[in-house]
Amino acid sequence: MYNTWKLDHLDWRIIGWIILSIRFVQGWIFWGGGSRRFIYDPHKLDPYASQWMANKIQSAMPGALFDLTPVVSYLLHHFVFLYFAIIVFSLIELLSGLALIFGFFTRTAAIFTVMISFVLMLLFGWQGSTCLDEWTMAVSNLSMGLTLFLAGSPVYSIDGWLMKRYPGLVHKSWFLLFNSGPWKLTTLWRTAILFFIVTLIFTVGTYDYYRGAVWSRYRAGPVSADVFHLSLSDGQLDSKGAVKFKLNVDAGPSAVPNYIVRIELLDATKNIVETWSATQLHQLDTATIQNSYQYNKVGVGMYGLIAPESAKAEISLAPVNPLQLLPANYTLQLYTVDGKRWDLALTLKD
Numbered sequence: 001m002y003n004t005w006k007l008d009h010l011d012w013r014i015i016g017w018i019i020l021s022i023r024f025v026q027g028w029i030f031w032g033g034g035s036r037r038f039i040y041d042p043h044k045l046d047p048y049a050s051q052w053m054a055n056k057i058q059s060a061m062p063g064a065l066f067d068l069t070p071v072v073s074y075l076l077h078h079f080v081f082l083y084f085a086i087i088v089f090s091l092i093e094l095l096s097g098l099a100l101i102f103g104f105f106t107r108t109a110a111i112f113t114v115m116i117s118f119v120l121m122l123l124f125g126w127q128g129s130t131c132l133d134e135w136t137m138a139v140s141n142l143s144m145g146l147t148l149f150l151a152g153s154p155v156y157s158i159d160g161w162l163m164k165r166y167p168g169l170v171h172k173s174w175f176l177l178f179n180s181g182p183w184k185l186t187t188l189w190r191t192a193i194l195f196f197i198v199t200l201i202f203t204v205g206t207y208d209y210y211r212g213a214v215w216s217r218y219r220a221g222p223v224s225a226d227v228f229h230l231s232l233s234d235g236q237l238d239s240k241g242a243v244k245f246k247l248n249v250d251a252g253p254s255a256v257p258n259y260i261v262r263i264e265l266l267d268a269t270k271n272i273v274e275t276w277s278a279t280q281l282h283q284l285d286t287a288t289i290q291n292s293y294q295y296n297k298v299g300v301g302m303y304g305l306i307a308p309e310s311a312k313a314e315i316s317l318a319p320v321n322p323l324q325l326l327p328a329n330y331t332l333q334l335y336t337v338d339g340k341r342w343d344l345a346l347t348l349k350d
Contacts, residue, residue, distance in 0.1 A: 012182040016155035023153055026144045027100030030113055034094025045086065047079070053086045054295045058310045059254035063126030063223035065209075072123070076293050092116065100148065103157020107149050108178045114145035118202075125206055127225045127254060135210060139203045146195040150188065152180025228252030230307070230334065232344035234314075237330055241265065241274050241319030245332060245344055247298060248312045257308035259301065259337040263317065265346075266331045273325070276317055278304040288316040303337070 036044065043049035058076055061069045075082045092112055099109035121138035128134050154160050159180035162169055169175045176183060183191075208214040210221045220227075229251035236244040243265060252258060260281065265274040281304040289305075291297040291313040298313040299306050305315075330346040 013154050015151045016153060016157070016160070019147060019151045020156060022144055023100050023103065023106070023148055023151075026110075026113060026141065026148060027097045027102075029097065029141065030093045030116070031097025031101060034090050034092075034097060037090045038094060045090070047083070052295065053090075054082060056254075057082075057086075057123070058293055058295045059127070059308075060123035061310045062250045063221075063225070065122045065125065065206075068122055073293075076295065089116070089119075100153075103153030103159050103180070105178055106153040106157065106159050106180045110145045110148035112145075114142050114149070117142035117145060121202070121206060126210055126221060126223050130226075132207075132210060135206060139199075139206070142202060143199050146199060150192055150195065154180055154182075224251045226253055228258040228307075228309070228336065228338070228340075230258070230336070230342045232332070232334065232342055235332060235344045235346045237265075237325070237332075237346040237348050239323075239325050239348060241321075241323035241325055243317040243332060243346070244314065246312070246314050247307065247334075249298075249307050249309050252309040254309045257306045257311075259303055260305040260307055260334050261303055261337050262335040264333045264335075266333060268329045270331075273330075274319055274321070274323065276320060280320060281305050284317075288318075290314040290316075307336075 037053070038045070041051065043051040044053050046052055047054070054076065057072060061072050064072060075085060093116060096109040096112040096116070099105050100113070117138045120134065121142075124134040125132075125138055126134070128136070152159060154163065157180065162175075162179070163181060169179075170181045175181060204214055208216075212219040228249065231248040231250050232245055233248070234244075234246045249258060261278045263276040263281065264272050267273050282300055282302060284300050284305075286300065289298050289300070291311065293310075293312065296308040296311045298308075298311045298315065325348055327348050330348060332344040332346055334342040334344075336342070
């Protein structure tokens with residue numbers, strides 16, 4: 001797997017100079033992600049803080065690739081596994097970033113950044129309301145990580161110092177694989193071609209899935225990151241006008257919540273038989289909202305119900321006025337602050 005310091009008259013150190021800026025930037029990106037949680041903004045690791053990382057993880061559920069939603073849901077329902085995963089993920093980010101900045105175990109750190117980028121694409125690649133922000137970060141970091149794995153860090157690095165201090169390391173296969181050092185030209189060429197194929201499939205495949213514009217016309221994506229969508233299900237209605245239904249915010253931006261400002265119950269002739277105004281929704285008892293997850297939750301707000309992206313809850317509405325409904329078909333209509341209406345068919349049986 002190794003050769004001499006020279007590789008067909010190309011000094012391996014030239015590669016180190018060429019990728020020096022890439023190594024620093026990739027390292028700083030991952031060091032920054034980990035250090036924000038452990039040092040500069042520890043609230044991200046505080047389960048009782050609004051910045052708690054579980055909120056971000058839950059926001060991935062609507063558009064996670066390969067049907068990873070059940071996996072994310074399992075973590076959200078099992079705190080020990082969730083917290084362990086967040087700590088380990090953040091620690092890998094922190095250490096791999098530092099390792100790249102200082103050039104120590106460079107190839108190991110680089111491949112860790114590749115794996116993190118792959119996971120981020122699976123979970124968050126669909127997010128980014130303006131220019132596929134998360135997708136751009138994932139493909140960029142993956143390609144940079146693969147490049148750094150090929151190059152190592154022969155200059156201005158701890159690996160480089162070790163190779164100068166202990167020249168025998170360049171003949172150790174473990175050092176060439178996990179740290180840095182020159183590879184045989186054939187090994188380098190084959191690995192580079194393999195990495196290019198992986199990068200090509202990863203980049204073009206995910207872009208086509210999210211936006212098209214490869215084999216098909218450009219599209220907004222299977223799950224919108226900038227337009228809210230509400231799914232209503234499991235509606236129940238009794239003769240006194242009490243309503244129960246499930247709400248799932250399965251699309252939209254994660255940065256801001258949606259707001260439900262009015263709910264109406266209509267009969268088969270489209271006449272309104274009951275209305276829950278923003279004021280009445282604001283006065284709902286929190287016990288009437290049973291959230292499926294403890295992080296991004298449907299709740300009461302000043303102007304109705306607050307429904308953040310990825311929130312899922314069962315909502316019970318008591319009648320505002322005494323009613324005596326006859327068996328028939330009814331429709332529940334939810335109105336959001338952006339002027340959209342969401343319908344759910346209800347049936348009151350004998």
